Amino acid sequence: MTVAQPAVELDLELVLKALSSARRLQILEWLKDPASNFPVQEIGDPEIHGACNQYIGDKLGISQPAASRHLKVLTDASLIVATPRQGWIYYRRDEEVLDAAKRLINDI
Amino acid sequence: MTVAQPAVELDLELVLKALSSARRLQILEWLKDPASNFPVQEIGDPEIHGACNQYIGDKLGISQPAASRHLKVLTDASLIVATPRQGWIYYRRDEEVLDAAKRLINDI
């Protein structure tokens, strides 16, 4: 019996372009464990909601707008999800989409 | 018992940059079956040696130097291998490296 795979519609080239940046690979790595990799946040559960733009930009050592654009590239490729919460926006990995992307890549 | 994995040293960002191009994904796809995807060649076995620069450039509809550079990007990332043979240079997939790359990507 096979596990049903959700029909995630992915643009392989878009996904690979999003992944082909050391900065964005680093963000995805940190988001595997937001609670360990980012400062304590008063609001929301980092394990559920991820980390916010400012923390990510600070840790990368780049400006807030630069971090914002990296997060947009990852969001446009559907690899991460944004959750607005009390004035902050938390970003987390979308493991389902990441798995779908890996399956596509395994066919290369 | 696990199958021994060769210690292929790969730069993940370099590999992903090489893969993040529709042109280069197309080349890799065609090279899965060179005999079906390229004209008959007098010299060498396409299944073993792959296809040459000119055939690839012609099929992509780009110039010979443009194809040459795409092949260089893939070669620099170790994803394909060049085999010189009687004045032509054949390019084939390196399945071992591709598999190693996929294993790295599966850890993203």
Add this chain to the structure above:
DNA sequence: TAGCCATATAACATATTAGTTATATGGCTA
């Protein structure tokens, strides 16, 4: 509802990518 503050967007500079045409290189072969 006024204002704060996190994020997004604009405008800009610079670097990289990807195409072109022209030319150099270098291994086969006659």
Add this chain to the structure above:
DNA sequence: TAGCCATATAACTAATATGTTATATGGCTA
């Protein structure tokens, strides 16, 4: 060994990517 011919490199152009600072946007909260 002379020359051919496939490939590589050079020089250039245009588009894209990535960083900056300045500014706009818009949801919370006091």
